Amino acid sequence: MDVMAGKVKMTQTTVESAMNPTDAPDRSIRIQAQDVKVHYGAKEALHGVSIEIPDRAVTSFIGPSGCGKSTFLRCINRMNDTIEGARVEGLIKLDGEDIYDPSLDVVELRARIGMVFQKPNPFPKSIYENVAYGPKIHGIATSRTDLDEIVVSSLRRAGLFEEVKDRLNEPGTGLSGGQQQRLCIARAMAVGPEVILMDEPCSALDPIATAIIEELIDELRANYTIVIVTHSMQQAARVSQKTAFFHLGNLIEEGVTEDIFTNPINKQTQDYIMGRIG
Amino acid sequence: MTELSQSNTASRSLAAERARKVKAGLRRRHMTEKIFRGLGIAAIVAALGFVALLFTDVLSKGIPAFTQANLHLEVAYDPAIIKLTPAPVREVGQSDAGFEQANLKWRSSLVLLNWNKVLEVAMRKSAPADYDIDTRQLLTIPETNARHILRERYVEDPGLLGKTISIDLVASANVDNWVKGNIDRDLPDAQQQLGADARALTDFFAENGTLTKDFATGIFTNVDSRAAPASAGLAGAFMGSVYMMLVVIILAVPIGVASAIYLEEFAKKSRLTDIIEVNINNLAAVPSIVFGLLGAAVFINFFHLPISAPLVGGMVLTLMTLPTIIIATRAALQSVSPALRQAALGLGASRTQMVFHHVLPVTFPSILTATIIGVAQALGETAPLLLIGMNAFVASVPASPLDQATALPVQIFLWNGNENRNFFEARTSAAIMVLLGLMILLNAIAIFLRTRLERRA
Ligand SMILES: Nc1ncnc2c1ncn2[C@@H]1O[C@H](COP(=O)(O)OP(=O)(O)OP(=O)(O)O)[C@@H](O)[C@H]1O
Ligand SMILES: [Mg+2]
Numbered sequence: 001m002d003v004m005a006g007k008v009k010m011t012q013t014t015v016e017s018a019m020n021p022t023d024a025p026d027r028s029i030r031i032q033a034q035d036v037k038v039h040y041g042a043k044e045a046l047h048g049v050s051i052e053i054p055d056r057a058v059t060s061f062i063g064p065s066g067c068g069k070s071t072f073l074r075c076i077n078r079m080n081d082t083i084e085g086a087r088v089e090g091l092i093k094l095d096g097e098d099i100y101d102p103s104l105d106v107v108e109l110r111a112r113i114g115m116v117f118q119k120p121n122p123f124p125k126s127i128y129e130n131v132a133y134g135p136k137i138h139g140i141a142t143s144r145t146d147l148d149e150i151v152v153s154s155l156r157r158a159g160l161f162e163e164v165k166d167r168l169n170e171p172g173t174g175l176s177g178g179q180q181q182r183l184c185i186a187r188a189m190a191v192g193p194e195v196i197l198m199d200e201p202c203s204a205l206d207p208i209a210t211a212i213i214e215e216l217i218d219e220l221r222a223n224y225t226i227v228i229v230t231h232s233m234q235q236a237a238r239v240s241q242k243t244a245f246f247h248l249g250n251l252i253e254e255g256v257t258e259d260i261f262t263n264p265i266n267k268q269t270q271d272y273i274m275g276r277i278g
Numbered sequence: 279m280t281e282l283s284q285s286n287t288a289s290r291s292l293a294a295e296r297a298r299k300v301k302a303g304l305r306r307r308h309m310t311e312k313i314f315r316g317l318g319i320a321a322i323v324a325a326l327g328f329v330a331l332l333f334t335d336v337l338s339k340g341i342p343a344f345t346q347a348n349l350h351l352e353v354a355y356d357p358a359i360i361k362l363t364p365a366p367v368r369e370v371g372q373s374d375a376g377f378e379q380a381n382l383k384w385r386s387s388l389v390l391l392n393w394n395k396v397l398e399v400a401m402r403k404s405a406p407a408d409y410d411i412d413t414r415q416l417l418t419i420p421e422t423n424a425r426h427i428l429r430e431r432y433v434e435d436p437g438l439l440g441k442t443i444s445i446d447l448v449a450s451a452n453v454d455n456w457v458k459g460n461i462d463r464d465l466p467d468a469q470q471q472l473g474a475d476a477r478a479l480t481d482f483f484a485e486n487g488t489l490t491k492d493f494a495t496g497i498f499t500n501v502d503s504r505a506a507p508a509s510a511g512l513a514g515a516f517m518g519s520v521y522m523m524l525v526v527i528i529l530a531v532p533i534g535v536a537s538a539i540y541l542e543e544f545a546k547k548s549r550l551t552d553i554i555e556v557n558i559n560n561l562a563a564v565p566s567i568v569f570g571l572l573g574a575a576v577f578i579n580f581f582h583l584p585i586s587a588p589l590v591g592g593m594v595l596t597l598m599t600l601p602t603i604i605i606a607t608r609a610a611l612q613s614v615s616p617a618l619r620q621a622a623l624g625l626g627a628s629r630t631q632m633v634f635h636h637v638l639p640v641t642f643p644s645i646l647t648a649t650i651i652g653v654a655q656a657l658g659e660t661a662p663l664l665l666i667g668m669n670a671f672v673a674s675v676p677a678s679p680l681d682q683a684t685a686l687p688v689q690i691f692l693w694n695g696n697e698n699r700n701f702f703e704a705r706t707s708a709a710i711m712v713l714l715g716l717m718i719l720l721n722a723i724a725i726f727l728r729t730r731l732e733r734r735a
Contacts, residue, residue: 077624079620082616082623084547110626111625114625117617117620117621119617121615121617121618121620121621134625137625137631184621187625191625
């Protein structure tokens with residue numbers, strides 16, 4: 001283990017064996033980040049993050065507010081490109097391919113890596129249109145019936161369908177905060193991404209809705225790569241197999257979720273988990 | 279225990295102190311709010327007052343112009359006066375040119391006939407028997423184009439010869455002034471524009487129904503006229519303005535909106551875009567007359583486009599309106615929340631899809647309003663048009679944007695300078711009303727579209 005630079009690195013095999021000791025060869029590393037630095041203008045918000053994110057598993061990012069979780073998450077589908085003044089350095093690979101390669105099509109990348117934003121941001125269009133938009137632009141659904149099916153199943157998976165089935169044509173912006181959050185989850189699901197980035201997807205949800213989303217995450221895990229940012233230790237412990245702890249723009253510690261929560265190596269991680277910082 | 283209760287009372291008194299402070303501040307805050315509200319209401323009342331003043335002035339002056347003194351005469355096409363060979367009939371084997379020639383000759387012989395005599399006879403018929411008025415004075419009652427109208431009727435239908443028909447003719451501007459009381463009836467004869475006999479006859483006509491004040495359709499259907507001011511109308515200027523507006527809409531709106539979208543959404547921020555931005559802002563502040571000079575130099579002198587043409591006028595106004603549209607569109611685009619853009623991009627929409635599917639639909643109402651207001655401003659612009667010859671006197675309705683024309687604001691300017699003040703003051707206000715009506719219509723369309731689109735969004 002590499003304790004230099006204040007980080008504890010974990011080799012892939014340990015993560016995999018912890019998650020599923022019998023099925024090791026099927027697992028591989030989906031995303032590799034090396035020394036990722038992000039600047040907002042002159043200010044450096046991430047100071048060199050290196051991490052590997054496993055396929056078909058849930059990785060959670062935890063850490064105090066403002067430590068750079070969202071910033072790092074946005075690097076993975078290049079959403080930082082859209083923020084004026086943001087600059088990303090370092091290397092991020094998806095399936096061994098550099099995603100910052102100039103020849104890479106970021107539209108395709110974002111179709112493969114879906115994102116649920118920290119603040120719900122439904123389109124000012126109908127609920128139906130919100131969910132149908134992704135499949136439409138990517139040509140996933142060609143017929144109206146296909147599209148209907150995708151919309152309904154996506155809303156169902158996000159636990160929203162029953163609440164909105166009678167008002168699919170009403171604007172998505174008219175929903176409550178928690179409903180909007182689930183609408184955004186449904187919208188991201190509808191595209192069928194391989195990697196799903198969720199930035200605090202349950203921050204506005206009641207325990208029941210949270211349970212539905214956690215179930216969804218658990219179910220998706222079988223086929224997808226999921227990264228979730230959360231402020232709830234319990235949630236991280238419940239849904240994720242790997243946990244990374246960020247603090248002040250650094251990745252302090254990462255590893256098998258169980259280990260991080262029961263036996264953190266770094267003092268700061270310990271303090272955070274015990275509720276002494278953050 | 280005691281320590282706790284002590285700190286409790288301490289914090290309670292602190293809270294009371296805080297509440298007192300809030301209360302003390304409250305009065306001041308309410309006061310400021312009241313003062314601000316008062317000032318706001320005063321400003322609005324003042325603004326509305328000025329608008330009301332303007333409207334009452336324009337309306338009170340302009341409305342009388344929409345009625346006009348008309349003469350209803352029984353006109354006899356007396357063969358004794360209209361001594362003429364019959365209209366040429368096409369002979370067998372005659373060439374087109376030959377027939378045309380004969381026709382032209384016939385028409386010019388028509389002009390030489392004494393149509394004034396026909397008119398005079400008709401008028402004397404309505405006057406009291408043996409009324410003593412000399413011909414010259416009698417003919418100041420109808421507008422000077424009356425004889426042309428009688429002739430045109432005949433050209434249209436040569437079968438009128440020997441028949442008597444009733445014809446409505448516009449009375450002259452001076453008669454109009456007299457019957458509307460625009461001129462002081464007690465002024466001495468030397469200062470009156472109509473002779474004493476003509477004045478008396480006018481009053482007689484008004485009494486016996488030969489002269490009535492009717493709705494002045496001529497204002498809308500006629501073109502400007504110098505020789506016959508009473509029949510001067512706005513049709514030419516109106517069409518000129520409509521053509522220019524079309525040119526502005528066709529050119530300025532797509533160019534302006536497209537450049538704003540490009541600059542705001544696609545162009546990489548660089549020194550060049552900064553320079554462009556500064557220049558656009560500066561252009562918006564350039565006096566419109568400068569655009570007129572530019573138009574004259576570039577479109578007319580360099581590209582040799584026709585002078586006085588609505589096309590050129592529209593192009594000059596396009597130059598003038600472009601910065602306004604670009605700035606307004608960019609402001610609208612900038613106001614779109616980044617969250618919406620990220621939502622679209624995060625789903626894998628391309629930049630173009632983001633702009634056209636999400637950003638434009640939410641900004642469309644404000645872009646539309648800004649554009650229509652820009653076009654309305656252009657519609658009211660006068661100065662640049664003077665420099666490209668659109669103040670020329672044009673006595674026909676332009677059939678295309680390349681024909682000579684004038685525009686509504688220019689027509690207002692021209693009429694306002696007319697020497698027959700008594701008559702043209704009302705005409706000017708009437709023209710202002712038409713122009714304002716057009717503007718209100720445009721703004722109403724803007725508001726209508728805006729509310730409709732916003733409801734749909
Ligand atoms: N668009 C931006 N422009 C400038 N600075 C930013 C921007 N976004 C984030 N930052 C800064 O980068 C740092 C990391 O922010 P980030 O949003 O990644 O934190 P976070 O860990 O997601 O916090 P939270 O848990 O509150 O969401 C913060 O100091 C923040 O102020
Ligand atoms: Mg965040």
